[in-house]
Amino acid sequence: MSITSETRKRLWARSGNRCALCRKELVRDDVDGLPGALIGEEAHIVARSPGGPRYAPLDPEARDGYSNLLLLCANDHTQVDAQPTRYTVELLENLKRSHERWVTNRLHPGPAGDDSSHTRAVVMVSGAEIWDLMFKAYGYDCGADEDADLTDAEADLVDDALQAFVDWGEIGPDVVSHGFRAMRDAKRSVHAALDDLTSAGFVVLGGERQGSWAGGTLTGKVALLRVVRADHLHRYVISQSQERA
Ligand SMILES: [Zn+2]
Incomplete structure (x- = not known):
């Protein structure tokens, strides 16, 4: 079992392409004509394998499911996994939730229909x-x-x-x-x-x-x-x- 593209879409969309901790944008702009780089990491809240941070038995589907994932920058991913007693499952779930709320509330591009890609509201x-x-x-x-x-x-x-x-x-x-x-x-x-x-x-x-x-x-x-x-x-x-x- 690996992370499905359905799950990845949910995670990236609801995170607004940003790290759930520092909110840094996780896609680098094109540089010198080279395509932009992805610097986001799809981190597991409960570790994938025994001995990993915050490990607990979970069935494979839940382990790679949306609820167990958090989009992070490389620095925060390292920190979160190095300090599992500080970054508990509960804390990470709360951080994810408040980040996603922040993303939802900050998308205010004006009336629906102000963009040609919008369908009729x-x-x-x-x-x-x-x-x-x-x-x-x-x-x-x-x-x-x-x-x-x-x-x-x-x-x-x-x-x-x-x-x-x-x-x-x-x-x-x-x-x-x-x-x-x-x-x-x-x-x-x-x-x-x-x-x-x-x-x-x-x-x-x-x-x-x-x-x-x-x-x-x-x-x-x-x-x-x-x-x-x-x-x-x-x-x-x-x-x-x-x-x-
Ligand atoms: Zn970060």
Whole structure:
């Protein structure tokens, strides 16, 4: 068993091509016409073999699975493996989680549709629709419309809902493996978060674009979600069609 390309896409996409510890970018730009180098390392949280850092018995699939991997620069990989009592499994899992949240929250490229590779963003009317979009994606690009001018309370509401969408997307493959009932519960829970936004006067636009990671060696779908004020929606759609014209 080795790390599948599916797993590598998830890892690189959700890490934003950056080290989970120092956040340094892990793809070097082209130098003198030579292709950029990959300097990221796909580190195991629980070691692959007995005697390795943080070793515990795990089945081979889990050992090379997304949950047991962390994208690091070479320096931090060395340090993390040299000091397993400081860098415990729990600490590494927390660092990974907070890094991925940081990546999700920092991708704010403006309204969906501002890039020619974006598909048309459509109004998400159900939890099932959002869930389908999220669980099939490798990366997430979620945020509020830049013109929304949110109050603190609204910003909290939007963040909570988007985080719920991303969390459900991340565990999507596990949910699917638990069958229809688990999927139905997931969709319900996503729908509840969507309801919270709708009751507060927001609309969620969803779409997707192609993402590219690890210096272009990995590509896949990125889910886009934009939370827009319902009374801005009209304006929003007009500005999008003007861009297309
Ligand atoms: Zn680093």
